[in-house]
Amino acid sequence: DAKTTQPTSMDCAEGRAANLPCNHSTISGNEYVYWYRQIHSQGPQYIIHGLKNNETNEMASLIITEDRKSSTLILPHATLRDTAVYYCIVRVPGSNDYKLSFGAGTTVTVRA
Amino acid sequence: GAGVSQSPRYKVAKRGQDVALRCDPISGHVSLFWYQQALGQGPEFLTYFQNEAQLDKSGLPSDRFFAERPEGSVSTLKIQRTQQEDSAVYLCASSSGGGAGEQFFGPGTRLTVL
Numbered sequence: 486d487a488k489t490t491q492p493t494s495m496d497c498a499e500g501r502a503a504n505l506p507c508n509h510s511t512i513s514g515n516e517y518v519y520w521y522r523q524i525h526s527q528g529p530q531y532i533i534h535g536l537k538n539n540e541t542n543e544m545a546s547l548i549i550t551e552d553r554k555s556s557t558l559i560l561p562h563a564t565l566r567d568t569a570v571y572y573c574i575v576r577v578p579g580s581n582d583y584k585l586s587f588g589a590g591t592t593v594t595v596r597a
Numbered sequence: 598g599a600g601v602s603q604s605p606r607y608k609v610a611k612r613g614q615d616v617a618l619r620c621d622p623i624s625g626h627v628s629l630f631w632y633q634q635a636l637g638q639g640p641e642f643l644t645y646f647q648n649e650a651q652l653d654k655s656g657l658p659s660d661r662f663f664a665e666r667p668e669g670s671v672s673t674l675k676i677q678r679t680q681q682e683d684s685a686v687y688l689c690a691s692s693s694g695g696g697a698g699e700q701f702f703g704p705g706t707r708l709t710v711l
Contacts, residue, residue: 526704526705527702527704527705528601528688528689528690528702528703528704528705529640529688529690529702530702531699531700531701570639572639578698583628583630583645583653583700584642584645584653584656585632585640585642585700586642587639587640587641588639589637589638589639590639
C-alpha cells in the first residue's frame with residue numbers, strides 16, 4: 486500500500502465545515518483513497534472512497550487533487566458526534582488488497 | 598439489521614492465562630478479519646478467513662495466537678499464556694463476497710493482561 490500522511494490532530498467548531506487533509510504522494514494509478522473513522526469505544530466505520538473524481542455521500546465529501554497526491558475529507562456541518570479518529574487509507578478494491586493499513590489517523594475534536 | 602458483535606466487550610486476564618474472544622459476523626458474510634489495536638494506535642491486521650478457510654495469518658504476532666472459524670460463521674481468537682504486551686483492543690470485521698469488499702467492524706474486545 487502507498488503510505489499516507491495525516492495531521493495528528495485538529496479541532497473544529499460545531500456547525501462549521503471540517504476539512505481533513507491526507508497526503509498520499511506515492512499512490513499508484515489503480516489505488517483508491519478510502520476514509521474510515523473510529524468513534525471512541527467503537528470499531529472503525531467506513532465513510533467514503535474515490536479514485537480521482539470528487540465524491541459525496543450522506544456523511545461527507547471527498548476532494549482528490551488532479552495529480553492524486555493528496556485529498557481532503559470534508560464534513561460539511563460538523564457535530565459533536567463527529568468527534569473521532571479519522572483514517573485515510575489507499576488500497577485497490579476488488580483485489581487481494583484486503584488488509585486495511587490504518588496508520589495513526591487524525592484525532593478530530595468538534596467543540597461546541 | 599444486526600451488525601458484527603463481539604464478546605466479551607472487556608476481559609481482564611492474569612499473565613499466563615489463556616483467553617478466547619468471540620466474533621459473530623454479519624449473517625451471510627463470507628469474509629472475516631481480526632485486527633489488534635494498541636492504545637493510541639490504529640488497528641493492525643492479524644488474520645483473514647474466507648468461509649472456514651484461514652487464508653492469511655501473517656499478522657498473528659506469535660504462535661500463542663490462534664484463530665478459527667470452523668463452520669464459516671462465528672470465529673474465535675484464542676491467546677495462550679497471555680503476556681502484558683497482548684493488552685489491546687481486538688477488533689473483528691466482516692465483509693460480503695471477497696476480502697476486498699467494505700469491512701464492517703464490531704465494537705471490539707478490550708483485553709487487559711495484569
